[in-house]
Amino acid sequence: MKVSKEELLHIANLANLYLEEGEIPNYLNNLQEILDFANIVNSAPVEKLDITMNAIEEKNVFRKDEVEIFTDNESLLQNAESKEMNMFKIPKVIN
Amino acid sequence: MDITELTVHELLEKLEKNEIEIKDITNAYLNNIEKKEKDVESFVTILSEEAKKQAEEIQEKKEKGEINSRFAGIPIGIKDNICTKGIKTTCSSKMLENFISPYDATVVEKLKSENMVNLGKLNMDEFAMGGSTEYSYFKKTKNPWNLNKVPGGSSGGSAAAVAAELVPWALGSDTGGSIRQPSSFCGVVGLKPTYGLVSRYGLVAFASSLDQIGPITKDVRDSALLLNIIAGYDKKDTTSKNMEKIDYEKGLKNDVKGLKIAIPKEFYGDGINREVKEILQKAIEKYKEMGAEVSEVSLDIAKYALATYYIIACAEASSNLGRFDGIRYTYRTKQYSNLKELYKKTRSEGFGKEVKRRIILGTYVLSSGYYDAYYKKAQQVRTLVMNEFNKIFENYDVILTPTSPTVAFDIGSKSNNPMEMYLADICTVSINIAGLPAISIPAGVDKEGMPIGMQIIGNKFEEQKILNTAYAFEQEFKFREKYKPEFKK
Numbered sequence: 001m002k003v004s005k006e007e008l009l010h011i012a013n014l015a016n017l018y019l020e021e022g023e024i025p026n027y028l029n030n031l032q033e034i035l036d037f038a039n040i041v042n043s044a045p046v047e048k049l050d051i052t053m054n055a056i057e058e059k060n061v062f063r064k065d066e067v068e069i070f071t072d073n074e075s076l077l078q079n080a081e082s083k084e085m086n087m088f089k090i091p092k093v094i095n
Numbered sequence: 096m097d098i099t100e101l102t103v104h105e106l107l108e109k110l111e112k113n114e115i116e117i118k119d120i121t122n123a124y125l126n127n128i129e130k131k132e133k134d135v136e137s138f139v140t141i142l143s144e145e146a147k148k149q150a151e152e153i154q155e156k157k158e159k160g161e162i163n164s165r166f167a168g169i170p171i172g173i174k175d176n177i178c179t180k181g182i183k184t185t186c187s188s189k190m191l192e193n194f195i196s197p198y199d200a201t202v203v204e205k206l207k208s209e210n211m212v213n214l215g216k217l218n219m220d221e222f223a224m225g226g227s228t229e230y231s232y233f234k235k236t237k238n239p240w241n242l243n244k245v246p247g248g249s250s251g252g253s254a255a256a257v258a259a260e261l262v263p264w265a266l267g268s269d270t271g272g273s274i275r276q277p278s279s280f281c282g283v284v285g286l287k288p289t290y291g292l293v294s295r296y297g298l299v300a301f302a303s304s305l306d307q308i309g310p311i312t313k314d315v316r317d318s319a320l321l322l323n324i325i326a327g328y329d330k331k332d333t334t335s336k337n338m339e340k341i342d343y344e345k346g347l348k349n350d351v352k353g354l355k356i357a358i359p360k361e362f363y364g365d366g367i368n369r370e371v372k373e374i375l376q377k378a379i380e381k382y383k384e385m386g387a388e389v390s391e392v393s394l395d396i397a398k399y400a401l402a403t404y405y406i407i408a409c410a411e412a413s414s415n416l417g418r419f420d421g422i423r424y425t426y427r428t429k430q431y432s433n434l435k436e437l438y439k440k441t442r443s444e445g446f447g448k449e450v451k452r453r454i455i456l457g458t459y460v461l462s463s464g465y466y467d468a469y470y471k472k473a474q475q476v477r478t479l480v481m482n483e484f485n486k487i488f489e490n491y492d493v494i495l496t497p498t499s500p501t502v503a504f505d506i507g508s509k510s511n512n513p514m515e516m517y518l519a520d521i522c523t524v525s526i527n528i529a530g531l532p533a534i535s536i537p538a539g540v541d542k543e544g545m546p547i548g549m550q551i552i553g554n555k556f557e558e559q560k561i562l563n564t565a566y567a568f569e570q571e572f573k574f575r576e577k578y579k580p581e582f583k584k
């Protein structure tokens with residue numbers, strides 16, 4: 001499958017990434033090369049095989065819904081670039 | 096006697112006989128770091144003062160009888176994607192350059208409960224994406240056997256630090272070979288446990304269905320010892336297996352008589368370097384001499400597995416790395432006018448090229464229109480890979496392959512060619528896809544003196560078998576007595 005520049009930019013936007021004009025050809029080539037290689041999965045003998053999401057056999061792992069209180073808010077906020085009144089501060093979302 | 100030349104089990108013997116003191120060990124390693132780290136550049140964070148103080152406190156407590164752990168005062172290095180409370184965990188990324196974890200990973204809690212000493216956090220490819228440690232935002236780690244070569248990756252800092260004797264042992268993480276391949280390149284022992292044996296809680300997620308933490312050590316006995324410490328069920332990781340604890344060190348035995356070893360011929364094909372094949376052939380002969388039953392088998396999945404690996408790993412990474420958005424604990428861009436711009440600029444400036452490449456690939460294969468052709472197909476191939484391994488384990492105990500198609504390559508020779516870098520993972524990725532355990536141990540050197548590793552793969556939760564297979568070879572071959580890193584410039 002051939003990837004277009006528009007498609008690459010659409011994907012980058014979905015992934016919340018900017019690509020600079022100068023970087024685009026390189027990313028485009030790399031993506032194309034890897035996809036061409038990855039395409040081999042379409043020739044693998046997998047008809048009728050189920051999908052595997054995980055190497056473990058357990059399907060659902062249940063536990064009791066027990067409340068544990070975490071009090072060390074300071075350690076959580078220590079990494080925030082911007083904070084106010086014990087909360088993370090972000091730019092205005094709604095006008 | 097130079098303390099740093101000893102393995103951990105030798106250190107433990109000396110401690111028991113009161114021939115050395117706890118603080119001597121940490122001091123000896125700190126001295127070595129002082130001397131050699133400038134050449135090797137294996138650490139992101141060195142905890143000199145903290146480690147010194149910790150060792151003195153532990154010695155005092157031990158003398159007073161307040162602690163009785165066998166491993167009290169044994170130092171360790173930790174890959175920088177494993178969370179350590181109060182100490183930076185950077186994943187070798189600008190994104191987490193200043194990130195201080197508010198909690199310890201479960202494996203770190205386990206090290207602490209043994210009163211071990213943390214010497215520091217070890218360099219890696221950014222977010223564990225890479226096979227050479229060249230994609231670290233901070234520095235390029237060098238291979239102690241030849242400083243112009245890469246140490247492998249992504250746990251390149253861990254493997255290089257163990258090889259250079261800057262730490263007695265280390266923790267790494269392995270998503271597609273990231274413990275085994277650097278161990279092979281650096282001439283040390285690296286074990287990737289069965290998926291679910293070791294808790295992933297506090298390991299910064301790359302590809303959650305493939306990641307495992309494991310030991311990088313000087314020899315096989317140390318590998319068993321460190322696995323004893325870190326293995327076990329953890330309610331904080333729902334994929335961890337609730338099973339009876341095994342003492343891998345106690346179970347070690349130097350006997351492979353009657354052991355059935357499978358040699359998959361596809362792993363010894365055209366893409367594998369000639370000297371690597373020769374060394375593996377010698378190892379196979381050695382096993383035969385020791386009484387193992389060796390047979391050639393077919394395991395024709397390597398090329399499908401590699402493609403599947405890059406699809407699945409990147410898909411999971413694109414989702415896992417979505418959390419790095421500049422809000423709570425990451426780098427944040429300086430100028431932005433709205434939230435979307437904050438996200439986009441933060442991520443574009445905070446992630447390196449290889450990470451962005453993989454996020455883009457992962458987003459692509461998960462996006463509508465391509466999901467069935469790539470992601471779903473890859474998940475079916477995953478079933479195929481597991482089935483093929485199962486068939487072999489019906490008749491054999493272990494599988495023996497090269498760890499890497501080549502020895503360590505020159506710094507800079509592959510870092511601009513992602514596809515070539517990915518092909519170097521051909522021998523290791525299928526093990527993660529199937530969730531199996533595998534160990535890499537040194538089996539010889541090439542004509543330039545660079546180490547060559549061999550990989551022993553086991554069935555699920557059969558770590559004991561692969562450790563014993565490795566141990567028997569090691570006792571016979573005595574790699575560490577024959578070869579030493581030379582820090583060639």
